[in-house]
Amino acid sequence: MNRAPHVVVHPDADVLAEATAARLLTRLVDLQSDHSPVHVVLTGGTVGIAVLRAVAASPVRGAVDWSDVHVWWGDERFLPDGDPDRNEVQAREALLDALGDALPADHVHAMPARTAQVPDTDAAARLYAAELARHAPADAALAVPSFDVLLLGMGPDGHVASLFPGHATLSVSDRTVVGEEDSPKPPPPRVSLTFPAIQAAAEVWVVAAGDGKADAVAAALRGAPATEVPAAGAVGVARTLWLLDVAAASHVTVDPGDTPVHPARPAADGPGSTWAEVDDLVAPLLGDLTVPDGIAKAAATAALPEIAVTAPQGRLLELLARATGSRRVLELGTLGGYSTWWLARGAGPEGIVVSLELSADHAAVARHSLDATDIGHRVQIEVGPAASTLQRMIDDGTEPFDLVFVDADKQSLARYLELVVALSRPGTVIVVDNVVRGGAVLEADHPDDRVQGTRQFLERAAQRADVEGTVIQTVGRKGYDGMAILVVR
Known part of the structure; x- marks a missing residue:
């Protein structure tokens, strides 16, 4: 298992989103030359949705066989179906609707919305765990699909998905999905993949922009405990990739022997x-x-x-x-x-x-x-x-x-x-x-x-x-x- 992160720095959030979209499309094409189907886990947030918009606008998007792609989410705001604050709704507006019939409807695995039949986050978590298990390989050690790329945003407090510092959800190891009723970000009720599910992905990409994230980025890359900076626990089986803008990477230091930080281009300021x-x-x-x-x-x-x-x-x-x-x-x-x-x-x-x-x-x-x-x-x-x-x-x-x-x-x-x-x-x-x-x-x-x-x-x-x-x-x-x-x- 390769746990060493690789860091790539882009000049600003716009370039970061465009570059991440291009990287994702290229990776999907490469993966499809090797196996089928391909499983991708999406993230929300400003940069996460900007990445999806850039994918939708890219001329390379047609090179991907979307009928072979399954789309999942790392977390979701537990809100009624169609609520504009749901990650799934934003993702549909940014990309999925534009793909139309190219992406089969049953390949889009949204986390359950709040309904009379799904009254709380625990119920939603159980349903999503069952959906994951239905698509898991028969010999899988964990009941999740073979995630090829798992995208994560990161908050200023270092949270990823809806795993927040100091919360009990960080230590959940017997489930793939967990309900969070009291997140510090509105709305409080959320549903999230657990660390075991995240760490089962072949590749985990953490995408972060802005100087408000700089301290958490630096702490995670220094190896802070995941209980304090959850992003430090976002690692993939084969690869862990941090995609940052200059502002988010501004507090990162590299010691001899560490994984190098690759600047994609100098900052637009200075x-x-x-x-x-x-x-x-x-x-x-x-x-x-x-x-x-x-x-x-x-x-x-x-x-x-x-x-x-x-x-x-x-x-x-x-x-x-x-x-x-x-x-x-x-x-x-x-x-x-x-x-x-x-x-x-x-x-x-x-x-x-x-x-x-x-x-x-x-x-x-x-x-x-x-x-x-x-x-x-x-x-x-x-x-x-x-x-x-x-x-x-x-x-x-x-x-x-x-x-x-x-x-x-x-x-x-x-x-x-x-x-x-x-x-x-x-x-x-x-x-x-x-x-x-x-x-x-x-x-x-x-x-x-x-x-x-x-x-x-x-x-x-x-x-x-x-x-x-x-x-x-x-x-x-x-x-x-x-x-x-x-x-x-």
Whole structure:
């Protein structure tokens, strides 16, 4: 049993939620290649529900076979069915309703609500324990399903699920579910998995944000007793992962030999605020930003992930296209069309941009925004998996491109490099964004698949005889990252 926690730190709560959603989707796809069904335990709270919203908005959500997923909860507020404060109701609004028939109704295992037939938390706990037992493997040591990923939020007092410091529920070891009638958080009556049920999960992910959680996070990671800081008892059989923002991790210290803390990216405050102010200072160099600002606003209104390049970076793409005389531009990752607009400007009135986007919804937002500008007719958006689209273009003998901008899923960068080189000519410039990842690329054992994908890309690029290039580290409004710039020989 691996009890050592692994800690990953993100710059703020928004990025934490987006990154956790991406991590969860990737993990679900990986798990489904290995076994069936997959069991996931959800959590509520501000960040927990934000994660579910990010899953719903992700273009990768379609890669998961939701008919193979069973959804459970770690705890629930004991309220009537449909009460908006129930974790289940919030989860349905954030994600489950959006999945529709893809997720079978009988795969959603909500904790019982308060009814005349279920009058108290003990009755609800017994019913949920029975539901868990019905889905437990025949040879299971504990009557619970084989939880693959169990998500937990954490309170400022260090509680997880509805297991609170000093409460008798912490010591319950003969049941998988327990009723809590007097929690210190409203509403007092709750139902919760016990520590034995939590600790039976293959992977336990504790997700926490905000400086109000910093003391409890630090205490749990120092190994405080679970009776004092319940989060310290949230451990998985194979893996324990702490996903934090900078504020929640601010009191964590690491001694030699301890599990390392992996910063996903520097904080948006401190030096980051200076970087943002410099971006603002150089804005006059960029010209009239009315049109790209409108594209960015449309993307935000459509709740697209806020991961587009910044205005100075967009201007760099435009200038690269102009400086290289590029007339045929290929882009991987349209999103809301922000970088697409800059690339089309650089390609000039005789140029064309072919932009590949996985999500039809994102492509529709970009199409609408770009068609409202004077360059929309020069942008062709192809919807579908980029690797498949690129291979089709190769098979069709598509004319080579002069400039390629890759801002798509990092896990596939090495494969994308191979394909875009096949669609290039000698002298084609290839720009790949987000390849430094706050310095995380230095870590060979980093747990984030995006980091590993980026490391593999950099290794492949260095091995190829048909490209030469460099990596430029960047700072700005989006923090610390970098771009790879390659030229095809």
